[in-house]
Amino acid sequence: MKLDLGNPAWRNTLPFTRSVPSDAPVAACAFSRDGTTVGFGLGDGQVRLLPADPKPPATAAAEPQHKGAVLSLIGDPTTDGFVSGGDDGRLLRIALDGGAVEIVNQKGKWIDKLAAHRATGAIAASVGKMALLVDKTGATREFGPHQSTVTSVDFSKDGSRIGAAHYDGITVWSIGAVTLPPRSFKWRGSHVALKWSTDGKFIATGTQENDIHVWRIAQATDMRMQGYPAKVKSLSWSADARWLYTSSQPVFTAWPFAGKGPEGKPPLQFGDEGAGLMTVIAAHPTAEYVAGGYDSGEVQVGDIKSKRSAVIRMVDGNAVTCLAWSPDGASLAAGTDNGDMLVIDLKR
Amino acid sequence: MAQAQVPVTVLTGYLGAGKTTLLNRILSEQHGKKYAVIVNEFGELGVDNDLVVNADEEVFEMNNGCICCTVRGDLIRIIEGLMKRKDKFDGILVETTGLADPGPVAQTFFTDDDVKARTRLDAIVTVVDAKHFLGQLEQGTEAEEQVAFADVILLNKTDLVSGDELEKVEGKIHAINRYARIHRTQKSKIELDAILDKGAFDLKRILEHEPDFLEHGHDHNHGEEVASLSFSSDRPVDTEKFQKWMGALLQLKGGDILRSKGILSIDGAPKRYVYQGVHMMMDADWGSPWKAGEKRMSKLVFIGRNLDAENLKRGFEDCLK
Numbered sequence: 165m166k167l168d169l170g171n172p173a174w175r176n177t178l179p180f181t182r183s184v185p186s187d188a189p190v191a192a193c194a195f196s197r198d199g200t201t202v203g204f205g206l207g208d209g210q211v212r213l214l215p216a217d218p219k220p221p222a223t224a225a226a227e228p229q230h231k232g233a234v235l236s237l238i239g240d241p242t243t244d245g246f247v248s249g250g251d252d253g254r255l256l257r258i259a260l261d262g263g264a265v266e267i268v269n270q271k272g273k274w275i276d277k278l279a280a281h282r283a284t285g286a287i288a289a290s291v292g293k294m295a296l297l298v299d300k301t302g303a304t305r306e307f308g309p310h311q312s313t314v315t316s317v318d319f320s321k322d323g324s325r326i327g328a329a330h331y332d333g334i335t336v337w338s339i340g341a342v343t344l345p346p347r348s349f350k351w352r353g354s355h356v357a358l359k360w361s362t363d364g365k366f367i368a369t370g371t372q373e374n375d376i377h378v379w380r381i382a383q384a385t386d387m388r389m390q391g392y393p394a395k396v397k398s399l400s401w402s403a404d405a406r407w408l409y410t411s412s413q414p415v416f417t418a419w420p421f422a423g424k425g426p427e428g429k430p431p432l433q434f435g436d437e438g439a440g441l442m443t444v445i446a447a448h449p450t451a452e453y454v455a456g457g458y459d460s461g462e463v464q465v466g467d468i469k470s471k472r473s474a475v476i477r478m479v480d481g482n483a484v485t486c487l488a489w490s491p492d493g494a495s496l497a498a499g500t501d502n503g504d505m506l507v508i509d510l511k512r
Numbered sequence: 513m514a515q516a517q518v519p520v521t522v523l524t525g526y527l528g529a530g531k532t533t534l535l536n537r538i539l540s541e542q543h544g545k546k547y548a549v550i551v552n553e554f555g556e557l558g559v560d561n562d563l564v565v566n567a568d569e570e571v572f573e574m575n576n577g578c579i580c581c582t583v584r585g586d587l588i589r590i591i592e593g594l595m596k597r598k599d600k601f602d603g604i605l606v607e608t609t610g611l612a613d614p615g616p617v618a619q620t621f622f623t624d625d626d627v628k629a630r631t632r633l634d635a636i637v638t639v640v641d642a643k644h645f646l647g648q649l650e651q652g653t654e655a656e657e658q659v660a661f662a663d664v665i666l667l668n669k670t671d672l673v674s675g676d677e678l679e680k681v682e683g684k685i686h687a688i689n690r691y692a693r694i695h696r697t698q699k700s701k702i703e704l705d706a707i708l709d710k711g712a713f714d715l716k717r718i719l720e721h722e723p724d725f726l727e728h729g730h731d732h733n734h735g736e737e738v739a740s741l742s743f744s745s746d747r748p749v750d751t752e753k754f755q756k757w758m759g760a761l762l763q764l765k766g767g768d769i770l771r772s773k774g775i776l777s778i779d780g781a782p783k784r785y786v787y788q789g790v791h792m793m794m795d796a797d798w799g800s801p802w803k804a805g806e807k808r809m810s811k812l813v814f815i816g817r818n819l820d821a822e823n824l825k826r827g828f829e830d831c832l833k
Contacts, residue, residue, distance in 0.1 A: 188597070206598070208598035272566045312585065331585060354588075372583070
């Protein structure tokens with residue numbers, strides 16, 4: 165799929181978007197594995213499912229699956245449904261009819277971050293001070309405890325390890341049949357987001373202190389990138405692992421990881437300045453594109469090759485809280501803090 | 513979504529002082545308000561409330577080389593999470609453990625932009641055990657610091673001590689923190705509107721109700737013990753000089769200065785300039801307007817240890833125009 169961002173006709177027409185309102189903030193959104201369905205996790209405990217094709221009418225509201233708020237949602241790597249975590253301490257598998265099956269129930273804890281590994285069918289979750297692993301058979305294992313609550317989890321490219329962020333650094337756990345001791349990578353402060361690079365070589369974190377930290381896992385060396393006006397809560401690696409995209413700037417911001425890496429280099433910033441600061445960023449699953457949502461409600465899509473960007477949703481004053489690309493990269497899901505659930509069709 | 517800032521009340525107090533009793537009282541009373549409650553121990557709470565969140569008091573040190581810049585990261589995470597809920601609430605109550613230092617809790621509300629945007633620290637309420645307070649002072653710095661940080665103090669269990677003892681305890685509280693409002697209570701019994709949504713932490717608001725809040729009193733200096741010091745002048749303050757001086761002072765002495773507060777008169781400005789700090793963190797903003805004909809005063813308060821009265825006085829006077 166090509167996004168013709170250089171074409172004024174493309175740039176001046178907003179893509180077809182279906183916007184379904186709800187009355188609770190959208191915490192997370194995701195596409196199903198087969199790309200046919202979009203799930204939205206809401207602050208009233210519901211996981212709402214919409215068909216990915218934006219033309220048919222939306223499905224009706226279901227009963228809330230979680231008791232409190234949904235905090236996290238991913239496409240289920242083993243089915244065409246979803247997996248959700250909530251502040252009721254439950255991790256649920258959500259089928260396409262909205263039915264829920266409980267995987268974990270730890271009352272009093274929050275399940276606020278999830279990651280999936282497509283090839284192995286495994287799911288990782290943050291549950292209090294532990295990182296929880298659910299394998300494709302549904303069996304669970306816990307890793308930890310860490311020194312503080314786990315704030316983010318992610319899989320290595322091959323699915324053999326998980327990385328967990330917490331105070332004063334990150335911990336990498338080997339999750340294969342052979343259990344190796346965990347490796348810890350230290351950097352003082354609170355780490356609030358974690359993403360393993362798409363080539364498996366790096367782990368990036370966003371910190372409480374408005375910077376990002378990146379470790380080269382094999383060499384155990386690290387680097388710090390500063391200059392953000394706010395916490396960097398959203399990180400996304402390009403599909404080819406050449407770029408690390410980061411939120412919390414008014415334009416698309418990408419650190420170069422090809423060749424010798426970003427040491428001593430400024431980030432590449434490109435595209436039109438958006439309204440406000442970017443709250444969420446999501447790299448395209450296969451191509452050179454990237455989507456960014458702003459605290460103003462604006463959504464832009466950018467092209468790192470042509471260094472252009474285009475607005476695909478206008479400012480409405482409500483922050484974008486989540487973004488997700490369809491597996492084929494032809495549509496984009498987004499949610500806002502006033503409850504709008506969006507499916508944006510980028511095919512022209 | 514444009515949202516009003518949710519008031520946060522922090523409940524501190526030494527082990528057994530009556531915090532949980534107070535919390536249960538707040539939650540069980542028919543006030544028609546909805547509170548989210550952040551506690552350490554689920555079990556102790558007698559009230560079933562699905563907005564009770566278990567916190568682990570996870571304090572982290574910021575990566576800025578300042579050892580007193582410690583923050584409750586768990587609170588940041590929980591407040592962000594609570595804001596994702598559909599059901600909004602009228603306030604958040606944070607209960608700290610009996611041995612907790614209130615500094616990191618207060619500093620959380622100075623540090624994190626999301627927390628600052630969505631919530632405001634309404635008051636630090638400290639429950640003091642009238643019978644055991646003087647003994648607790650001997651056992652460590654916790655009881656003293658909890659009083660030093662307080663905006664409102666419940667001097668509790670007054671039925672367990674004599675009138676003389678009570679006077680002695682209250683005198684001691686006063687010596688540590690002259691600016692907290694003290695309510696004498698038994699079994700933590702108090703009108704809730706005396707402690708909730710008072711804006712006691714926020715000087716801007718308290719001044720609207722009590723313009724003489726920072727009245728000049730007799731200055732003490734007890735060295736290692738926590739004490740209050742205040743300075744005032746009828747001359748206006750040079751904001752640039754003040755910020756420079758206060759910034760440098762807190763950088764150097766922020767470990768000892770637990771809290772600092774000021775209401776300053778600025779040349780030509782129609783409003784009060786309101787300043788407050790917790791250890792090394794500081795914040796300043798415009799407060800309520802001066803009334804016509806009102807005598808404009810600049811006042812500054814420090815609560816801390818090893819306060820050098822002479823030096824602080826000279827520093828303050830150098831900032832005056």
